[in-house]
Amino acid sequence: xxxxxxxxxxxxxxxxxxxxxxxxxxxxxxxxxxxxxxxxxxxxxxxxxxxxxxxxxxxxxxxxxxxxxxxxxxxxxxxxxxxxxxxxxxxxxxxxxxxxxxxxxxxxxxxxxxxxxxxxxxxxxxxxxxxxxxxxxxxxxxxxxxxxxxxxxxxxxxxxxxxxxxxxxxxxxxxxxxxxxxxxxxxxxxxxxxxxxxxxxxxxxxxxxxxxxxxxxxxxxxxxxxxxxxxxxxxxxxxxxxxxxxxxxxxxxxxxxxxxxxxxxxxxxxxxxxxxxxxxxxxxxxxxxxxxxxxxxxxxxxxxxxxxxxxxxxxxxxxxxxxxxxxxxxx
Numbered sequence: 667x668x669x670x671x672x673x674x675x676x677x678x679x680x681x682x683x684x685x686x687x688x689x690x691x692x693x694x695x696x697x698x699x700x701x702x703x704x705x706x707x708x709x710x711x712x713x714x715x716x717x718x719x720x721x722x723x724x725x726x727x728x729x730x731x732x733x734x735x736x737x738x739x740x741x742x743x744x745x746x747x748x749x750x751x752x753x754x755x756x757x758x759x760x761x762x763x764x765x766x767x768x769x770x771x772x773x774x775x776x777x778x779x780x781x782x783x784x785x786x787x788x789x790x791x792x793x794x795x796x797x798x799x800x801x802x803x804x805x806x807x808x809x810x811x812x813x814x815x816x817x818x819x820x821x822x823x824x825x826x827x828x829x830x831x832x833x834x835x836x837x838x839x840x841x842x843x844x845x846x847x848x849x850x851x852x853x854x855x856x857x858x859x860x861x862x863x864x865x866x867x868x869x870x871x872x873x874x875x876x877x878x879x880x881x882x883x884x885x886x887x888x889x890x891x892x893x894x895x896x897x898x899x900x901x902x903x904x905x906x907x908x909x910x911x912x913x914x915x916x917x918x919x920x921x922x923x924x925x926x927x928x929x930x931x932x933x934x935x936x937x938x939x940x941x942x943x944x945x946x947x948x949x950x951x952x953x954x955x956x957x958x959x960x961x962x963x964x965x966x967x968x969x970x971x972x973x974x975x976x977x978x979x980x981x982x983x984x985x986x987x988x989x990x991x992x993x994x995x996x997x
Contacts, residue, residue: 673740673790674937677705678718678783678814679802681734681775682752682768683726684922686974695726696922696974697733698754699775700800700830703923707930707965707977708797709737713937716740716790718783722774726751737977742786749774758920768835770801780813787818795933799828799857804836805845815852824936824943827853828929833865843867850884854943855936857890857929874997877901887946890932890962892925897993898966900959902946907997908955910963912990916970923975924966931965931983932958956994960987 679701685693701719708715717739721727723746730751731741752773757765770776787793796818802811819825827850836842843866850856858880860873870876873891881889881901891899897911935958936945964986968978978986 672714673716673793674714675708675795675797675933676716676718676742676787676790676793677701677708677797678811679775679798679800680752681717681719681721681730682754682773683730684754684756684974686756686922687758693755697730698923698975699752700828700926701798701802702730702734703926703975703977704797704828704930705734705739706737706975707923707927708933709734709739710977711930711934711965711980711983713934714740716742716786716793718742718778718786719775720745720747720777722746722749722751724750727774743778743782747774747777749777752776756922758922766832766835768801768832776807776810778810780810780817783810783814784817787814787821787823793823795824795826795937797826797828797929797933800830801832803829803831803842803846803849805838805841808845812849812852815849819852819854822943824854825852826855826857826929826933828925829856829858829862829866830925831862831865850880850886853884853886855888855890855932856881856884856886857892857925857932859892859925860894874899874901874907878907887944890929890959892928892966898928898959898963899997900955902950904947904949906950906955908952908959908994909997910956910959910992910994912963912967912992914990916967918970919973921970922973923977924969926975927969927977928962928966930977931962934965934980934983935961952996955996960992960994963992964990
């Protein structure tokens with residue numbers, strides 16, 4: 667493998683094909699998976715990004731690899747593997763919200779190990795941040811991702827975990843919840859939705875109280891909370907809460923990939939401000955919080971205006987931040 671020593675971010679997790687249902691009964695195959703979407707979104711916003719998991723040599727695997735490379739992502743394991751590509755069937759309701767069914771046994775992106783992921787990361791001289799989440803949080807993959815995350819944290823890299831839960835496809839919900847809470851202990855930054863908090867059964871009167879409890883019971887210093895049409899919030903270990911949303915209504919096509927693009931916008935801004943793993947442990951200046959959260963909100967908004975996950979470029983995000991008004995408040 668030819669190493670790109672300038673890699674800033676490495677991602678690990680699923681890459682799959684979403685079969686998205688249309689009203690006429692057709693299913694449209696789209697490249698997807700939360701971590702795959704995040705990886706593309708980071709690269710399209712100018713971040714030097716490596717995707718760590720292997721991809722299949724089948725037709726879908728070749729398409730997934732080609733799109734990553736087209737967007738400028740480095741494949742840490744460029745040689746295709748024999749296992750097939752994972753599949754998801756996606757039904758979208760009248761509000762554009764997706765529901766998933768996954769086919770994940772014996773698939774390519776799971777054909778890896780903690781040792782393989784860790785070894786690849788050691789080759790990236792400038793790697794400063796790693797991301798995972800979504801299907802990588804399944805208990806069946808604990809032996810792959812927990813040791814890898816522990817190694818990354820020990821190496822001093824910022825660990826970002828997206829608690830993007832899929833409770834409907836987990837056979838043992840209690841075990842799943844416990845494992846997600848375990849893996850979040852490795853995070854410096856947690857991204858979670860109000861729906862994720864409900865699935866985790868976090869105590870609290872509302873999403874803000876639940877998020878605050880989750881943050882305080884973790885080792886993370888920052889938690890980014892998405893609230894659907896109600897915008898998003900940023901909570902810090904020092905007790906600050908910032909909230910942002912766009913003022914103009916959105917013509918939502920669907921929300922596939924919105925959370926992934928939100929997280930990409932957040933990470934891009936973190937890197938631009940050269941924030942270290944412990945940011946949020948002490949008070950964060952309001953202009954900094956506004957820029958980081960505003961970048962995430964604009965990135966997500968651009969995603970929901972199109973069918974499927976089409977991540978925006980950095981210039982598109984910056985243009986939207988400059989032209990579409992956002993409300994921002996410190997609570």
